[in-house]
Amino acid sequence: MTQISGEELNRNRAVDLALKVYVVLAYAFVFAPIAASFVFSFNSDRFPSIPLGEFSLEWYQAVASDPLVWQGLTNTLVIGVIVGVVSTVLGFGAAYTDYRYHFMGKQVYLALALLPPTIPVIILGLAMLAYLSRIDLSGRAISVIISHVVVCAPFAMAIIRLRLSQMDPSLEPAAWNLGASEWATMRHVIIPFTKPAIFGALFITMAVSFDEFAVAWFVSGLNETLPVKVLGFLQGQVSPRINAIGTFVFVISMTLVILAQILLSGRSAPTVEKE
Amino acid sequence: MNRDTLVSFEGVVKRFGSFVAVQRMDFEIRKGEFLAIMGSSGCGKTTTLRMLAGLEAPTEGTIRLSGKPINHLPTWERDTPMVWQSLALFPFLNVRENVEFALKMRGVGKAERRRRAEQWLDRMQILEFAERNIAQLSGGQRQRVALARSLVVEPEILLLDEPLSALDAALKVRMQSVLKNLQRETGITFVYVTHSQSEAFSMADRVVIMSRGRIEQIGTPQEIYGTPRTRFVADFLGSSNIFSGKVTQSGSTGLEVATRDGAFRLSGSVPHLPQSGEEATITVLDTKTNLSVTPPEGNLNVVPVRVIGEEFVGATATIYTETDTGHEIKVQKSHDELASLPVGAGQRLYASWSPADSHLVGAA
Amino acid sequence: MPRRVSLYSLTFSLPLLIWQLLFFVFPLVFLVALSFWTVKNFAMRPDFDGVNWVTMYGRAVFWQAYGTTFALAASAAILTSVLAFPCSYAIAFKLSESARRWAIFLMVIPFFTSYLVRVYSWQIFLSDRGIINVVLGWVGLGPFGMLNTVGATMVGYMTLAFPLVVLLQLFSLVFIDRSLIEAAHNMRCGRLRTVFEVVIPSARVGLTIAALFCFILTFGDFVSPVYLGGGDPTTLSILITDTTKSGQQWPRAAVIALTMIATLLVVAFVTVRFAYKGRSK
Numbered sequence: 001m002t003q004i005s006g007e008e009l010n011r012n013r014a015v016d017l018a019l020k021v022y023v024v025l026a027y028a029f030v031f032a033p034i035a036a037s038f039v040f041s042f043n044s045d046r047f048p049s050i051p052l053g054e055f056s057l058e059w060y061q062a063v064a065s066d067p068l069v070w071q072g073l074t075n076t077l078v079i080g081v082i083v084g085v086v087s088t089v090l091g092f093g094a095a096y097t098d099y100r101y102h103f104m105g106k107q108v109y110l111a112l113a114l115l116p117p118t119i120p121v122i123i124l125g126l127a128m129l130a131y132l133s134r135i136d137l138s139g140r141a142i143s144v145i146i147s148h149v150v151v152c153a154p155f156a157m158a159i160i161r162l163r164l165s166q167m168d169p170s171l172e173p174a175a176w177n178l179g180a181s182e183w184a185t186m187r188h189v190i191i192p193f194t195k196p197a198i199f200g201a202l203f204i205t206m207a208v209s210f211d212e213f214a215v216a217w218f219v220s221g222l223n224e225t226l227p228v229k230v231l232g233f234l235q236g237q238v239s240p241r242i243n244a245i246g247t248f249v250f251v252i253s254m255t256l257v258i259l260a261q262i263l264l265s266g267r268s269a270p271t272v273e274k275e
Numbered sequence: 276m277n278r279d280t281l282v283s284f285e286g287v288v289k290r291f292g293s294f295v296a297v298q299r300m301d302f303e304i305r306k307g308e309f310l311a312i313m314g315s316s317g318c319g320k321t322t323t324l325r326m327l328a329g330l331e332a333p334t335e336g337t338i339r340l341s342g343k344p345i346n347h348l349p350t351w352e353r354d355t356p357m358v359w360q361s362l363a364l365f366p367f368l369n370v371r372e373n374v375e376f377a378l379k380m381r382g383v384g385k386a387e388r389r390r391r392a393e394q395w396l397d398r399m400q401i402l403e404f405a406e407r408n409i410a411q412l413s414g415g416q417r418q419r420v421a422l423a424r425s426l427v428v429e430p431e432i433l434l435l436d437e438p439l440s441a442l443d444a445a446l447k448v449r450m451q452s453v454l455k456n457l458q459r460e461t462g463i464t465f466v467y468v469t470h471s472q473s474e475a476f477s478m479a480d481r482v483v484i485m486s487r488g489r490i491e492q493i494g495t496p497q498e499i500y501g502t503p504r505t506r507f508v509a510d511f512l513g514s515s516n517i518f519s520g521k522v523t524q525s526g527s528t529g530l531e532v533a534t535r536d537g538a539f540r541l542s543g544s545v546p547h548l549p550q551s552g553e554e555a556t557i558t559v560l561d562t563k564t565n566l567s568v569t570p571p572e573g574n575l576n577v578v579p580v581r582v583i584g585e586e587f588v589g590a591t592a593t594i595y596t597e598t599d600t601g602h603e604i605k606v607q608k609s610h611d612e613l614a615s616l617p618v619g620a621g622q623r624l625y626a627s628w629s630p631a632d633s634h635l636v637g638a639a
Numbered sequence: 640m641p642r643r644v645s646l647y648s649l650t651f652s653l654p655l656l657i658w659q660l661l662f663f664v665f666p667l668v669f670l671v672a673l674s675f676w677t678v679k680n681f682a683m684r685p686d687f688d689g690v691n692w693v694t695m696y697g698r699a700v701f702w703q704a705y706g707t708t709f710a711l712a713a714s715a716a717i718l719t720s721v722l723a724f725p726c727s728y729a730i731a732f733k734l735s736e737s738a739r740r741w742a743i744f745l746m747v748i749p750f751f752t753s754y755l756v757r758v759y760s761w762q763i764f765l766s767d768r769g770i771i772n773v774v775l776g777w778v779g780l781g782p783f784g785m786l787n788t789v790g791a792t793m794v795g796y797m798t799l800a801f802p803l804v805v806l807l808q809l810f811s812l813v814f815i816d817r818s819l820i821e822a823a824h825n826m827r828c829g830r831l832r833t834v835f836e837v838v839i840p841s842a843r844v845g846l847t848i849a850a851l852f853c854f855i856l857t858f859g860d861f862v863s864p865v866y867l868g869g870g871d872p873t874t875l876s877i878l879i880t881d882t883t884k885s886g887q888q889w890p891r892a893a894v895i896a897l898t899m900i901a902t903l904l905v906v907a908f909v910t911v912r913f914a915y916k917g918r919s920k
């Protein structure tokens with residue numbers, strides 16, 4: 001008689017193990033370029049490969065002494081913050097509208113609110129370039145901001161909408177019933193409830209703007225952002241300087257995305273554990 | 276092993292980590308019977324069923340099907356089809372495809388599959404819905420699809436995990452008779468897990484009552500109802516008045532138990548007669564208990580009580596009373612029998628029952 | 640609940656509507672107009688002339704690029720879906736609750752982190768003197784020319800789409816009712832067969848949408864074909880950048896862009912129809 005203890009009857013350990021190994025390999029594939037960029041940004045060799053050369057900060061120094069890189073970084077940060085704030089405000093409005101109201105043409109409204117990220121950036125870049133130069137808004141920092149908000153607001157909208165859907169739908173009417181006006185309810189009920197999502201959306205949209213290069217490349221003119229600068233470097237020769245900038249870019253966007261995820265995964269109110 | 280035995284559980288234990296879901300279970304399921312496993316949630320009844328289906332592996336012990344141990348067999352190598360509480364109908368397949376699924380897995384040819392599926396759909400009176408999506412069916416129709424899907428392979432045994440719990444009361448009663456008739460006609464052994472006493476007692480030939488991973492009692496509904504083997508069973512069924520105390524007299528014709536509410540006698544033959552001084556628990560069905568305004572005559576157990584309230588279900592009424600010590604005694608009677616009795620809250624009455632109707636609970 | 644149009648409701652609904660009309664819808668509509676403009680002496684003139692459409696559609700190089708792009712994106716969608724599925728499946732069914740949360744957390748990060756730099760980093764692995772060739776050299780193989788090949792482009796496409804495809808597949812897999820899988824097992828359906836008979840049909844909508852997103856992302860991407868594929872074969876996105884950045888031929892670029900949007904719309908429509916085929920609410 002066979003004794004099977006504890007373990008699940010309908011599982012196969014070998015298959016399970018193979019699948020888990022596969023998962024590890026998949027994550028290795030996804031994170032390999034990020035790790036490589038990090039490692040080789042500190043590597044003295046001019047051509048990045050193995051075996052590794054000596055530890056060196058020369059590429060960081062080279063990048064730091066390039067005024068154009070500083071200019072690009074400043075542009076990126078300023079644009080990123082503005083885009084984050086504007087996108088989050090617009091996204092919040094749209095999310096609340098979808099949560100609260102039913103109206104004719106809502107499908108179209110939602111399409112406008114959510115579709116832009118599915119349009120290839122290259123097409124968006126071309127359309128923006130043509131349109132913005134027509135209305136004399138091309139080649140400036142504001143052009144990048146305008147275009148990035150178009151792409152980023154849908155992310156903010158989705159994140160905040162998700163949070164609103166977790167809200168007890170009777171909270172808002174309850175506040176009205178207790179004598180709060182719509183505005184007061186917005187300020188004292190809706191906004192406090194959605195606060196983690198608002199900050200999550202802010203960080204995510206900043207990260208998206210921070211990394212976006214294609215549309216920015218088309219419309220930025222002389223106000224190049226850092227990713228556009230990287231694109232410029234790429235068109236030139238291979239240089240570990242890109243690894244240095246890349247590592248820097250990774251650290252910032254990863255920080256933003258991690259912060260956003262922590263905010264979004266946290267439970268708003270301590271929920272009583274069942275059982 | 277008995278020739279009639281289809282399934283046997285031999286010392287079966289199931290642990291999830293440190294939690295013991297089923298503790299050392301020994302029982303048999305007979306060929307062709309309708310067996311209900313009943314208990315409150317978390318008692319181990321569903322785990323028991325899932326071990327039989329091969330969805331959980333026993334931590335210890337052996338489960339045999341037709342005499343052969345099946346512990347090591349994954350569920351797809353057993354012939355133990357199950358009907359899920361959620362029904363688990365495949366939403367991406369239509370009614371016919373759902374019913375054909377098990378046949379397809381057995382490599383049955385297309386035409387034969389169709390024929391057998393339609394035969395069962397017809398038998399379950401849902402042939403007209405064969406091409407429908409699952410989402411288009413009512414609760415009762417889905418129930419029938421789930422039954423057809425499991426029965427199409429004409430198994431020796433069918434496992435059912437609270438399949439009626441999602442239905443409304445009227446439909447539930449209708450499906451109970453469908454199930455009972457189906458079982459009788461096909462002769463297939465049904466193992467039916469439920470928390471509902473009415474489902475178990477109205478359909479099953481035998482009932483297993485479980486609590487905290489243990490079998491409390493196995494027997495026909497009449498046996499369990501009339502002679503609960505443990506205090507838990509008596510409590511769980513909720514149809515008996517229960518008294519515990521010390522045995523003061525013990526003899527071949529009966530015994531007397533001193534409780535906080537007085538000394539009560541029990542007559543008749545009792546297996547494993549307890550000795551004087553031992554703890555004992557006696558029960559009496561609420562239908563065998565009477566109420567009167569004055570103390571009744573005759574050889575009866577009597578205790579003064581106060582009415583707390585009453586509850587009407589259909590043609591019967593249950594009067595809830597309590598003794599001076601706060602012990603609850605309930606009495607179930609037809610409306611006619613109660614017509615002459617004042618049963619307003621606070622009314623003082625006498626509860627009484629015959630020593631011959633008392634029953635000694637096994638454990639204690 | 641107050642339903643009428645109020646200052647309050649407009650305060651929240653209008654800003655995004657106005658922004659997306661002004662800066663999303665109008666640019667795309669303008670692109671349509673632009674495709675009918677004419678270019679003389681490197682200067683664009685508003686016009687209504689089909690010449691750009693006729694010119695572009697008359698060029699073999701355009702149709703070649705179209706075919707290439709479509710084939711590459713379709714292959715990427717299938718390849719990425721197939722390679723991502725075991726990963727999503729394992730995360731959904733073989734990991735503990737907390738490991739699954741970590742897996743999702745980690746997969747979201749690369750989706751939002753610089754695709755451009757990640758593609759550049761692949762050069763470190765794939766170039767002639769890169770990590771992979773060095774390692775292969777140790778065992779006496781190679782060097783293989785991996786950079787500037789279609790294979791390298793695919794690696795780039797997967798860099799772009801793999802995390803999103805895994806996440807989308809995962810979301811459809813974790814919502815599969817576990818009792819469906821048990822029921823299949825219970826009816827003699829073995830492990831592998833259950834994946835094809837139950838898991839994939841149950842998750843069909845999510846799996847199809849994931850593949851669609853992969854197609855959309857890669858169809859419009861120009862980074863991988865340029866920096867990993869070496870610009871050869873030419874894709875539509877390369878054609879757009881070339882046409883735009885050199886020679887002021889914006890109207891012709893607009894023709895390409897509009898053709899791409901039309902293609903994406905048709906593909907999306909057909910795919911969604913397929914995903915929901917035979918489903919009713």
